Amino acid sequence: MTECLNEDLRDLLPLLAHGSLSAADAGRVRAHMAGCAACAAELSLLQSAAAHLEASAPALDLAAITQGVQTALAQGRPALRVVPGELPAGAAAPRGAAAPPRRTWVPRQYLAAAATILVVVSLAIPFTGRNGEDPVAAPTATGPAAATDTPSVPVAESGGGTPGAAAAREALVATDGLSDLTDADLEALLDELETLEATVSAEPGTMRRAIVNTPGGI
Amino acid sequence: MGDPKSRTSEATDAELIAQWQGGDQRAATALVSRHAQSLGRFAASLGEREGIDELVQDTFVRAFQSLDTFRADSSLRTWLFTICKRLVLDRKRSERRRRNQVELDEGHAVVEYDALDGMVAEEAAGRVERAVAKLTPLQREVFSLRVTEGLPYGEIAKVVDSTEGACRVHYHNAMRLIKEYLSDD
Numbered sequence: 001m002t003e004c005l006n007e008d009l010r011d012l013l014p015l016l017a018h019g020s021l022s023a024a025d026a027g028r029v030r031a032h033m034a035g036c037a038a039c040a041a042e043l044s045l046l047q048s049a050a051a052h053l054e055a056s057a058p059a060l061d062l063a064a065i066t067q068g069v070q071t072a073l074a075q076g077r078p079a080l081r082v083v084p085g086e087l088p089a090g091a092a093a094p095r096g097a098a099a100p101p102r103r104t105w106v107p108r109q110y111l112a113a114a115a116t117i118l119v120v121v122s123l124a125i126p127f128t129g130r131n132g133e134d135p136v137a138a139p140t141a142t143g144p145a146a147a148t149d150t151p152s153v154p155v156a157e158s159g160g161g162t163p164g165a166a167a168a169r170e171a172l173v174a175t176d177g178l179s180d181l182t183d184a185d186l187e188a189l190l191d192e193l194e195t196l197e198a199t200v201s202a203e204p205g206t207m208r209r210a211i212v213n214t215p216g217g218i
Numbered sequence: 219m220g221d222p223k224s225r226t227s228e229a230t231d232a233e234l235i236a237q238w239q240g241g242d243q244r245a246a247t248a249l250v251s252r253h254a255q256s257l258g259r260f261a262a263s264l265g266e267r268e269g270i271d272e273l274v275q276d277t278f279v280r281a282f283q284s285l286d287t288f289r290a291d292s293s294l295r296t297w298l299f300t301i302c303k304r305l306v307l308d309r310k311r312s313e314r315r316r317r318n319q320v321e322l323d324e325g326h327a328v329v330e331y332d333a334l335d336g337m338v339a340e341e342a343a344g345r346v347e348r349a350v351a352k353l354t355p356l357q358r359e360v361f362s363l364r365v366t367e368g369l370p371y372g373e374i375a376k377v378v379d380s381t382e383g384a385c386r387v388h389y390h391n392a393m394r395l396i397k398e399y400l401s402d403d
Contacts, residue, residue, distance in 0.1 A: 003394075011386070018368030045396065046365055048346045053366045056347070057259035058270050066250045068275040070243070073282055 004038040013039060017046040231294040235285060250278055253295055256367055257302050263362035264306045265355065273309070277302040296373040299363070303377060349399040357392040364389050 004010055012029050015021040021029065033040045229237065229248070237245035257274045266273060280301050281288075288297055350358060359378055363369045371382040371389070378385065 003397075007390075010390075014365045014389075015368050017365060020368035042393070042397075045346070045400070048343065049350060049361075049396065050365045052343055052347045052350060053263060053362050054259060055343075057255070057262040058267075060254050060258045060274060061271055062251055062254055065254055065271055065275045065278070066247050068272075069246065069250055069278045069282065072275070072279040073246075076279075076283060 002038050004036050004042070006032065006036075006039075010039060010042065013043050014046050014050075017043060017050050232290065235288070235294070238282070239285065246278075246282065249294070253298055254278075256295060257298055259366055260299055260302055260362065261306060263358055263366075264303065266306055266309075269309075273302065273305055276305055280305070292373060292376050295367070296369065296376050299377045345400055346396070349396040352399055353392050353395060357388050357395070360385050360388040361392040 009029055009032050012021060012025055016026055016029050029039075033043065229245070231249065231252075234245040234249050234252075238249070254274050257277055258270050261270050261273050277298055281294075281298055288294070350361070353361060356378060360374055363374045363377060364371075369377075371385045374380075374385045374389075375382045380388075
């Protein structure tokens, strides 16, 4: 079978077979085919191939597919709304949907250790700034026990936070560490730490994303 | 104000998406009806024979769940094809792991259609079918998207993750191989 050398026109043959060619282009191709047996034969072949490919595709149950889509999306809809932390009770995340951001709860002893580090660092910063050098070795606290090694550095001026937290900081410095804090002081420190977490940490993109398809729908 | 059903059937894909996002369930149904058959054909052209309904359904679910990421720099149908293809590839990978079979390499000749050879009563149709079956998966995919879906090469390139020029070459190679097969048969 010979081939037409007009590749631009040959490129349009499958679109003519598909029926997606504009009327103007279809007329141009048909006019060409009137004098080109190769293109006419190729169009016939393409129509056979298209018919075969369409026939070989299985029949679909559109009603069942539509129902399945509606059901899946209805089940998954809660996860598509703005989810600050977790799914509503009983809501299952849809397959393929981005997992909602999860809030991880940290044991209190780790929070206490983190609070200690935070206090030590916040006390060391102004001290370093006044002297132009770092007189205190960088704290390498790795746990609550490290708080007992905290040097007797000057009490930092309150750098913000709740009054309770400031009092707790002073109490922490005045005493030997977390173990000597009262429950109220520790609570105040933890509250401040949680506030700092909320403001400092970078929110995952998925938490900022506003899901627009909220009302109704499937 | 016209009939809502008729408005839905005549609306563009973009309009239907907007309607669905506004809470109109009929818009989603219209989108499914409009594109499901094409997705089924496309899945078949990729060699899928079973569970195509489920595949098409999963494609729509994935698409609706991530419509906010659809940038409309391609048509919705092209986007659906890319989602469908990813699902097919995932399915093939799972099957391969399960059966520990050799991967269907896009560079190798395909024999998946061989089982169908004897099922075609019409000899002419059977010859065309066998010719198409001899194409590589990539050639068949490009050929199918061009012939049965009427996609421009630029859209085909997005589906098969290639270039427009390469897709044009794949199509013409496919056409040449089909002709050669038919002339030798």
